[in-house]
Amino acid sequence: MGIALRPILSGSSGNCIYACSGGTHILVDAGQSGKAIEAGLSAIGIPGERISAILVTHEHSDHIMGVGVLSRRYRIPVYATGNTWRFFERHGSVGRISKELKNIVEPGVRFAVGELEAVGFDIPHDASQPVGYSLFAGGRKATVATDIGCVTDSVRENLRGSDILVLESNHDLEMLKNGRYPQVLKDRIMGSRGHLSNESAGTVLAQIMAPNLKYVFLGHLSEENNMPLLAAGTVEGILMENNINPQLDLKIMLADRHGPSDAALVE
Ligand SMILES: [Zn+2]
């Protein structure tokens, strides 16, 4: 029994990644209205009541907007780090989540969600205690890592060994530098706690490439400072410079901004 993964939404307008193993169906983030996420799930044939957990990466609204609504509607357990929960409680970001649905993620400590195991790992981003997640089942590993300011050793180590990867490829550096964003926002995005460029995504991918890595979704693409073909082209160019054939050795996919992407399945 392996893992299937399918991005439902990806980008600054909302993020939600669906993953399943056997009878366990989970979401990593639910950053759109409950209605939009339910529509995305229903487009792939998954009713809301089947979801057994929502794993939250961090408190930015493009990752949490639907968390409270879906959790209350279907009594879905929510997982987030301690400081993320403290932020929620201080700001009321996800409304009231009952005690028995509230789970605290300790980065680096594995926990079970039905037939899946998951681990959160620290990522550098301008949030309270942001994490990426690796999911494990049947000897397979799928990792979701977006909203990363820079690739730290810990990020790189946690990406290693993945069969499926959702990796941020947020912006093209030249487009961002020459674009119309105010300088303060450009500095935030390019900073070590901002977002990952296409170049950095390609570089880390070349570093962690291994025979079992079969599917890479480039995600959280900027609408303003990136283009899907440019992101894929830049990443593939870097892979080729490192003697990796992006057509044969793995499949590079783009996570769609507004709706479900193709599915990746490793058995
Ligand atoms: Zn985000």
Ligand SMILES: [Zn+2]
């Ligand atoms: Zn963020």
